[in-house]
Amino acid sequence: MPCNVIAIANQKGGVGKTTTCTNLGIGLATEGMKVLLVDCDPQGSLTISLGHSQPDQLPVTLSSVLGKTMYDTELSPQEGILHHSEGVDLMPANIELSGLEVSLVNVMCREKILKQYLDEIKSGYDYILLDCMPSLGMLTVNTLAAADSVLIPVQAQYLSAKGLEQLLQTINKVRNQINPKLKIDGILLTMVDNRTNDAREISALLRETYETKLKVFNPDIPHSVRAAETASYGKSIFAHDPKGKVAEAYRNLTKEVLKLETQRQKSKSDLLR
Ligand SMILES: Nc1ncnc2c1ncn2[C@@H]1O[C@H](COP(=O)(O)OP(=O)(O)OP(=O)(O)O)[C@@H](O)[C@H]1O
Numbered sequence: 500m501p502c503n504v505i506a507i508a509n510q511k512g513g514v515g516k517t518t519t520c521t522n523l524g525i526g527l528a529t530e531g532m533k534v535l536l537v538d539c540d541p542q543g544s545l546t547i548s549l550g551h552s553q554p555d556q557l558p559v560t561l562s563s564v565l566g567k568t569m570y571d572t573e574l575s576p577q578e579g580i581l582h583h584s585e586g587v588d589l590m591p592a593n594i595e596l597s598g599l600e601v602s603l604v605n606v607m608c609r610e611k612i613l614k615q616y617l618d619e620i621k622s623g624y625d626y627i628l629l630d631c632m633p634s635l636g637m638l639t640v641n642t643l644a645a646a647d648s649v650l651i652p653v654q655a656q657y658l659s660a661k662g663l664e665q666l667l668q669t670i671n672k673v674r675n676q677i678n679p680k681l682k683i684d685g686i687l688l689t690m691v692d693n694r695t696n697d698a699r700e701i702s703a704l705l706r707e708t709y710e711t712k713l714k715v716f717n718p719d720i721p722h723s724v725r726a727a728e729t730a731s732y733g734k735s736i737f738a739h740d741p742k743g744k745v746a747e748a749y750r751n752l753t754k755e756v757l758k759l760e761t762q763r764q765k766s767k768s769d770l771l772r
Pocket residue numbers: 511512513514515516517518519540544631632633689690691720721722723724726727728730745
């Protein structure tokens with residue numbers, strides 16, 4: 500199977516990107532996939548939520564390997580990659596990544612530095628998930644340029660729809676100018692509190708609005724304090740609350756994502772027939 504690179508993106512903050520990256524990544528690893536999670540956010544939330552509470556003290560992070568890629572310095576393939584006990588690899592990040600984003604501005608092929616780096620290491624993986632930062636700046640453009648597809652977590656709120664339009668426009672621009680094969684896997688509604696009428700209405704409305712043009716994953720990810728706790732334990736929801744509804748939802752999302760790949764392989768082989 501070729502490596503699938505999925506960017507988990509939404510420029511709106513706090514919508515569940517990092518939580519989805521952790522749990523989908525560990526879900527895929529549990530299904531036997533070789534998975535690398537890449538922290539593409541200078542906040543280092545993914546790094547912290549996988550148990551490295553002080554990312555600033557890590558000797559090698561995404562900014563160091565991208566820096567080497569930018570200046571054509573020799574890089575050993577596994578440099579800086581950490582391993583998590585639940586079966587995924589992690590390329591960590593810390594605040595130094597924001598300095599690197601600034602220096603990207605003056606570099607040739609600045610939108611493709613992350614892609615160049617991933618091309619060096621992707622043969623060892625079935626899935627690489629990119630945890631994006633909440634902005635549409637140069638680092639996020641790099642993730643979209645490097646990705647095969649984008650998965651968009653959206654918190655079920657009235658205000659979400661407008662930001663989503665902006666993100667879709669950016670994806671289109673990247674498609675037209677840098678990465679014509681970039682696909683959208685779909686929208687994932689997160690933190691849905693089905694106990695309130697409001698949330699149920701909003702989630703139905705978002706589904707109606709977007710289902711005509713995009714896949715909206717089924718089921719939604721429910722709201723649960725157990726999910727919010729996982730980051731501070733450095734574990735996935737499968738380890739923290741395996742029987743809960745959020746674990747169940749992320750298990751289903753994992754199956755949906757695996758199904759997407761099977762469908763793509765099938766339509767490719769149908770085309771070749
Ligand atoms: N299903 C859920 N139920 C309750 N809380 C959740 C759920 N998913 C995530 N959270 C919490 O919501 C907050 C935001 O989630 P997360 O960090 O995954 O979002 P993000 O989009 O990565 O944020 P940022 O834009 O800052 O990177 C976190 O405190 C997280 O623990």
